Amino acid sequence: MTRQRIFISYKRNTEFDQPLAERLLARLHAQGHDVFLDQTMVVGENWVKRIQQELVAADFLVLLLSEHSVQSQMVAEEVRMAMEQRKRSGTRPVILPVRVRFEGALPYDLGACLNQVNYALWRDPSDDERLLSELTRAVTGLADLPAPTLSGAGLAADVPLPSANPRAALGTGAPRGPLEAPEGTISPESPFYVTRLADGVAEEEQQHAGYTLTIQAPRQMGKSSLLGRVMQRAQHAGKQVAFVDFQGFGTAELADPNTLYHQFCYLVEDALGLASELDKHWAAPLPPLQKATRFMERRILPACQPGGLLLALDEADALLDAPTSSDFFGMLRSWHNMRAMRPAWKLFALAQVISTEPHMLIENLSQSPFNVGTNLRLEDFTREEVMQMNASHGAPLGAGELAQLYELLAGHPYLMRKALYLLSKRRHTLLDLLREADSESGPFGDHLRAMLARLHARPDLLMAMRSALRTGMADTAQRHRLMAGGVLKESGGRLVARCPLYSLYLTRVL
Numbered sequence: 001m002t003r004q005r006i007f008i009s010y011k012r013n014t015e016f017d018q019p020l021a022e023r024l025l026a027r028l029h030a031q032g033h034d035v036f037l038d039q040t041m042v043v044g045e046n047w048v049k050r051i052q053q054e055l056v057a058a059d060f061l062v063l064l065l066s067e068h069s070v071q072s073q074m075v076a077e078e079v080r081m082a083m084e085q086r087k088r089s090g091t092r093p094v095i096l097p098v099r100v101r102f103e104g105a106l107p108y109d110l111g112a113c114l115n116q117v118n119y120a121l122w123r124d125p126s127d128d129e130r131l132l133s134e135l136t137r138a139v140t141g142l143a144d145l146p147a148p149t150l151s152g153a154g155l156a157a158d159v160p161l162p163s164a165n166p167r168a169a170l171g172t173g174a175p176r177g178p179l180e181a182p183e184g185t186i187s188p189e190s191p192f193y194v195t196r197l198a199d200g201v202a203e204e205e206q207q208h209a210g211y212t213l214t215i216q217a218p219r220q221m222g223k224s225s226l227l228g229r230v231m232q233r234a235q236h237a238g239k240q241v242a243f244v245d246f247q248g249f250g251t252a253e254l255a256d257p258n259t260l261y262h263q264f265c266y267l268v269e270d271a272l273g274l275a276s277e278l279d280k281h282w283a284a285p286l287p288p289l290q291k292a293t294r295f296m297e298r299r300i301l302p303a304c305q306p307g308g309l310l311l312a313l314d315e316a317d318a319l320l321d322a323p324t325s326s327d328f329f330g331m332l333r334s335w336h337n338m339r340a341m342r343p344a345w346k347l348f349a350l351a352q353v354i355s356t357e358p359h360m361l362i363e364n365l366s367q368s369p370f371n372v373g374t375n376l377r378l379e380d381f382t383r384e385e386v387m388q389m390n391a392s393h394g395a396p397l398g399a400g401e402l403a404q405l406y407e408l409l410a411g412h413p414y415l416m417r418k419a420l421y422l423l424s425k426r427r428h429t430l431l432d433l434l435r436e437a438d439s440e441s442g443p444f445g446d447h448l449r450a451m452l453a454r455l456h457a458r459p460d461l462l463m464a465m466r467s468a469l470r471t472g473m474a475d476t477a478q479r480h481r482l483m484a485g486g487v488l489k490e491s492g493g494r495l496v497a498r499c500p501l502y503s504l505y506l507t508r509v510l
Helices: 017-030 047-057 073-089 108-114 125-139 197-205 223-236 251-255 257-271 278-282 288-303 325-338 383-392 399-409 413-424 430-436 445-456 459-471 476-484 500-509
Strands: 005-009 034-036 060-065 094-100 120-122 212-216 240-245 309-314 349-354 374-377 488-491 494-497
Touching: 005 017, 005 047, 005 073, 017 034, 017 060, 017 094, 017 125, 047 073, 047 445, 060 073, 060 125, 073 094, 073 108, 073 445, 094 108, 094 125, 120 125, 197 212, 197 223, 197 374, 212 223, 223 240, 223 309, 223 349, 240 257, 251 257, 257 278, 257 288, 257 325, 278 288, 288 325, 325 349, 383 399, 383 413, 399 413, 399 430, 399 500, 413 430, 413 445, 445 459, 445 500, 459 476, 459 494, 459 500, 476 488, 494 500
Parallel strands: 005 034, 005 060, 060 094, 094 120, 212 349, 212 374, 240 309, 309 349
Antiparallel strands: 488 494
């Protein structure tokens, strides 16, 4: 049997994931394979560097997917690093997903990576031998994983679901409904959504027949959730909605114009559920950009009558370093302009999500789709919005306690919701949460570890972050990327960590 290097990714401190990972480690190691599990690292070792090295060297990534791990930011970061390495190497590591007592839908970002990958299914320890046999056959090249039938809706979510219903009334004394974990997508009926100014502005703009919305904010600010609400509102108004997530585009696709525009048009046609006619239209002797515009005008827009089309684009920042970015964004700007010139485009609507400042995405601002229409900038929650969130969770904190938590997290939407969820579930007291906040084994440990891993993946950003923490300054390009990543912000003319929790953690580990 050929010796293989295997990386096992799992969620720490879980009832089923961690014990299964440990058993797989022992059994695969006994077969002669070189197996990495993060528990094998020694005290004091640079764990981020070690994980990066192991993923680069791995032939296979055994990915344990449970109801907990699919919401883990660190697991998602390991998948992202593995996908980046696979793009560089062309073949490795091969991802071998194992569903661990989990047959539900994957979050759509993981689904973009894993939806076409075969998987194994583990329901209880009686499946150990079968699972080991399936993994052994996969790593030795004898067979792919089997992809068994799931009992639940085990498909990736196709679009970012809206976070919640912003019109839900405030309650007092008890949560507005069953508590919902802060990770992942939330149903449209959820009462835990916090309404912000951008919600009202978006709703007002969507009263027009055609519109252009740009939703801009750092990571984990609710951009995709707001986009989901925009999409839902457009559907209710009679528009057809085509959602395209640029996370699913590889480096090669983004670099080659013909591949980029062809794949983009294919995804739009597919999202609308139309029979494929793309290749027929693509045969025209025109440059790819003109083919795409012609395809939209002759195939897509007529199919969306009478209500028109909403083109919803998520993670447009993926084009940031692509040589095709200026032309692609210029095309979107031309589509916006065509509303006033061509009747076919009058009902065209565009909603796009970005983290980066627009001038970082396209140099010629006269060709930018980001400085036309309406720009919706999402900010961290205000104290008043945090009070609303506290009330929706049954008011686990009094005013003074809530002020303490706000001072630590500065209104960070994800972290505030995570904290209030844990406090409402009585898994932590406020004193324990504040004391353990910056620990990698504490309540925010998964989030902090993933953030540090992202920084280590880019040495230039790591150096810029150190500089910002020390001097309040950083080079322009790195500053914009760190702000888009939700790690830094500007305050009083200086760069500071986005919240005191980040400052505590990053000052200690960097």
